[in-house]
Amino acid sequence: MTPTPHPSTPPLFIVFNLGSGKGNAEEARRVIAEGCAAAGREHHLFVADDPSQIGKRVREALAGAQAAQGALVAAGGDGTINAVAQAALGSGCVFGVLPQGTFNYFSRTHGIPSDTAEALDVLLNAQPQAVQVGLVNERVFLVNASLGLYAKLLEDREGFKAQYGRSRWVAVAAALKTIARGDKHWDLRIGWRGEERNIRTPTLFVGNNALQLEQIGMPQAEAVEEGELAAIALKPIRARAMLWLMVRGAFGRLGEAANILSITFKSITVKPARGRPDRRVKVAADGEIQWMQMPLTFRVAPEPLWLLKPPPGSAVAEEARR
Numbered sequence: 001m002t003p004t005p006h007p008s009t010p011p012l013f014i015v016f017n018l019g020s021g022k023g024n025a026e027e028a029r030r031v032i033a034e035g036c037a038a039a040g041r042e043h044h045l046f047v048a049d050d051p052s053q054i055g056k057r058v059r060e061a062l063a064g065a066q067a068a069q070g071a072l073v074a075a076g077g078d079g080t081i082n083a084v085a086q087a088a089l090g091s092g093c094v095f096g097v098l099p100q101g102t103f104n105y106f107s108r109t110h111g112i113p114s115d116t117a118e119a120l121d122v123l124l125n126a127q128p129q130a131v132q133v134g135l136v137n138e139r140v141f142l143v144n145a146s147l148g149l150y151a152k153l154l155e156d157r158e159g160f161k162a163q164y165g166r167s168r169w170v171a172v173a174a175a176l177k178t179i180a181r182g183d184k185h186w187d188l189r190i191g192w193r194g195e196e197r198n199i200r201t202p203t204l205f206v207g208n209n210a211l212q213l214e215q216i217g218m219p220q221a222e223a224v225e226e227g228e229l230a231a232i233a234l235k236p237i238r239a240r241a242m243l244w245l246m247v248r249g250a251f252g253r254l255g256e257a258a259n260i261l262s263i264t265f266k267s268i269t270v271k272p273a274r275g276r277p278d279r280r281v282k283v284a285a286d287g288e289i290q291w292m293q294m295p296l297t298f299r300v301a302p303e304p305l306w307l308l309k310p311p312p313g314s315a316v317a318e319e320a321r322r
Contacts, residue, residue: 011042012096012123013065015057015084017076018049028075028100028116035120042070054083062087071308073123077101078143082286085133086140089305094128096308106142106286109211110309111317122310130304134208134229137292141208141285142305145298147270148186148203149234151284187273190231192265198273199261201233206268206298211321223264229300231268233261267299 014032018025029045036043044064046057061084065072073096074084081097088095098119099107110131113119136145146154189198207213207230213221220230271277271294283292310317 009039009041009124010094011044011065011068011070012036012073013044013061013068013070014046014073014075014098015054015061015080016045016047017051017054017080017100018047019051025100028098031116032075032098032120035117035124039124041124048080051079054080058083058087062091062093065093066091071096071123073098075100078103078106078286079288081106082140082142082288085142085305089133089140089301090303094306094308096123098123105209105212108321109209110307111312111314111320112309113316113320118316122316123308126308126310128306129309131307131309132208132224132227133301133303133305134206134298135301136206136283136285136298137296139283139285139290139292140301141206143209143212143286144205144207145283145285146203146205147281147283147296148201151203151282151289154284154287154289188233189271189273190268191271192263192268199233201235201261203234204270205232206230207232218262220262220264227300228264228266229268229298230262230264231298235261265298267297269295269297271295 016025016029016032032043032045044061046061048054048057062072064070070093072084072088072091072093074081075098077099078101080101081099085095097107097110097112098116099112099114100116104114107114107119112122134141134145139145185200185202186204187198187200188204189196191197207218207220208224210221210224213224213230218230218232220232224230272279277295278293280291280293281296282289283296310320
């Protein structure tokens with residue numbers, strides 16, 4: 001669906017997660033208010049004091065954006081951006097991002113600066129462009145979706161952040177502890193392009209973000225930019241070998257490892273190779289954990305998200321990707 005025709009200066013309906021990422025939330029709110037006032041742009045802020053309020057604020061903002069032919073905007077990290085994108089997809093509203101997270105893979109991939117004032121300038125002046133969305137059982141993911149060890153790692157990381165704060169080093173420490181503890185292996189049956197294959201793996205990771213795949217050294221990043229998703233599964237290995245894989249990924253050389261399985265696709269189905277075919281599993285979508293019922297279908301959404309972003313190759317876009 002193409003976005004509903006909107007004014008050249010549509011009002012902004014902004015879902016702001018005060019708990020996202022790092023930095024001064026009040027300063028970010030001031031920058032947004034002053035920047036919109038200087039541009040003569042109407043804006044409405046829907047503030048969530050804690051994650052439990054995000055869903056309600058998203059619904060309120062969506063209703064306002066649809067009524068006013070406005071833009072639906074996420075101000076937060078990847079989880080907040082995911083929640084707002086879920087509402088924006090197929091709604092007829094254009095989508096905008098004011099990144100406030102730690103890693104900001106989605107915004108960086110699309111050339112949106114991490115600085116709030118610079119991101120707001122993009123939001124106020126950009127034209128909507130179509131961007132690819134991934135779905136797992138109809139749940140949106142913009143960066144990645146996973147089950148197994150990687151999902152457990154993300155779940156443990158949130159516990160570490162609650163105790164020690166948000167930083168890259170806290171995330172690394174959480175990952176080391178999760179991997180050292182170990183996790184079970186999954187026996188999965190994967191179907192794609194008319195074929196099925198049984199695999200045994202500690203984790204299945206599906207990527208929809210070329211920048212993240214590039215940074216860990218996976219050549220499938222190019223396929224994502226050409227309209228596919230990339231699945232990565234690790235062969236069963238010991239904790240020490242898993243730690244070595246983390247090091248390779250940190251240096252952008254994961255794709256050279258011998259114990260990696262990878263495929264690219266438009267759609268795959270994942271089900272247990274044995275046991276109950278309808279078992280419930282924890283799935284992480286853009287860092288947010290939820291229970292889903294197997295079989296899982298990972299696919300490219302049939303329609304894009306209409307994102308307010310700078311033109312590809314522009315100076316601001318290239319700088320934001322770094």
